[in-house]
Amino acid sequence: MKYLFQKTKRSSAVRAPLPPGPSPMWPILGCVPHMLRNRPAYRWIHRLMKELNTDIACFRLVGNSHVIGVTSPEIAREFLKKHDAVFALRPDTMATCIVSKGYLTTALCPGGEQWKKMRRILASQVLSLSTMRWLLDMRNQESDNLVRYLYNQCSKNLKGDVVNVRTAAQHYPANAMRRMMFGRRYFGKGREDGGPGFEEEEHVSSFFTMLLHIYAFSVSDYFPWLQSLDLDGHRKKVCDAVKVVDKYHDPIITDRIQEWREGKKTQPEDLLDVLISLKDSNGNPLLSKDEIRAKITVRCCQP
Numbered sequence: 001m002k003y004l005f006q007k008t009k010r011s012s013a014v015r016a017p018l019p020p021g022p023s024p025m026w027p028i029l030g031c032v033p034h035m036l037r038n039r040p041a042y043r044w045i046h047r048l049m050k051e052l053n054t055d056i057a058c059f060r061l062v063g064n065s066h067v068i069g070v071t072s073p074e075i076a077r078e079f080l081k082k083h084d085a086v087f088a089l090r091p092d093t094m095a096t097c098i099v100s101k102g103y104l105t106t107a108l109c110p111g112g113e114q115w116k117k118m119r120r121i122l123a124s125q126v127l128s129l130s131t132m133r134w135l136l137d138m139r140n141q142e143s144d145n146l147v148r149y150l151y152n153q154c155s156k157n158l159k160g161d162v163v164n165v166r167t168a169a170q171h172y173p174a175n176a177m178r179r180m181m182f183g184r185r186y187f188g189k190g191r192e193d194g195g196p197g198f199e200e201e202e203h204v205s206s207f208f209t210m211l212l213h214i215y216a217f218s219v220s221d222y223f224p225w226l227q228s229l230d231l232d233g234h235r236k237k238v239c240d241a242v243k244v245v246d247k248y249h250d251p252i253i254t255d256r257i258q259e260w261r262e263g264k265k266t267q268p269e270d271l272l273d274v275l276i277s278l279k280d281s282n283g284n285p286l287l288s289k290d291e292i293r294a295k296i297t298v299r300c301c302q303p
Contacts, residue, residue: 021058041217149194
């Protein structure tokens with residue numbers, strides 16, 4: 001069963017009928033108090049839709065802001081495929097702004113010139129067929145390392161050992177992304193059996209924290225003046241996760257930029273080199289340091 005959590009604003013010019021939904025008990029706050037009492041909000045919405053026996057429902061929030069919940073694959077296809085141009089804009093939230101360094105990169109950035117610029121770079125330099133072929137050996141190395149790690153886990157004693165498949169599944173794509181992005185598997189010393197060290201576990205855990213909160217319901221997204229209070233604690237959790245990621249990424253990015261400026265590097269060896277070496281029509285760096293940081297952070301969130 002699919003689920004679509006889409007925030008929309010009802011235009012005053014077009015009075016199109018909205019899907020059925022519960023009547024808000026609060027004239028200004030709408031369903032926000034209910035969502036706060038029944039967190040996580042998406043489970044409350046899903047449960048209420050089952051009670052209403054509907055595949056699509058409308059929940060009024062603040063003013064004319066609405067959340068449209070969808071549990072039908074056919075209706076979700078209408079949103080995501082047939083009418084994708086209408087619903088393509090991503091919502092502006094506290095978490096997405098922090099993770100993307102102020103909307104400097106593609107995945108979380110609302111439409112506009114910055115989105116078009118970063119999308120061109122993503123399509124032509126990062127996700128192109130030639131780039132994927134160039135990085136194939138790095139991905140193969142991490143596939144071999146995954147097999148070696150699982151073998152080592154099973155061979156610890158004669159009877160074998162329990163293998164934490166969750167850990168292996170989480171860290172393999174993270175290792176592959178670090179290898180392709182930075183040319184390395186570990187930030188620290190790593191482990192002899194090929195498993196993640198403390199640094200890698202902290203790194204991956206921070207990314208999962210960011211993913212958990214990127215589009216989670218946060219009351220401050222609808223009442224911006226409440227952001228400083230951080231009532232649901234999301235802001236602190238996201239900021240702490242971003243600090244951990246930056247702790248590992250920033251020294252590598254800074255050193256690599258310096259190497260390119262000093263001429264110590266002239267040929268790209270990984271994706272970080274590719275992003276740094278891009279030039280505009282005047283021969284100047286196409287991406288700023290913050291754009292590179294944002295691109296790497298969000299890209300590593302999507303292994």
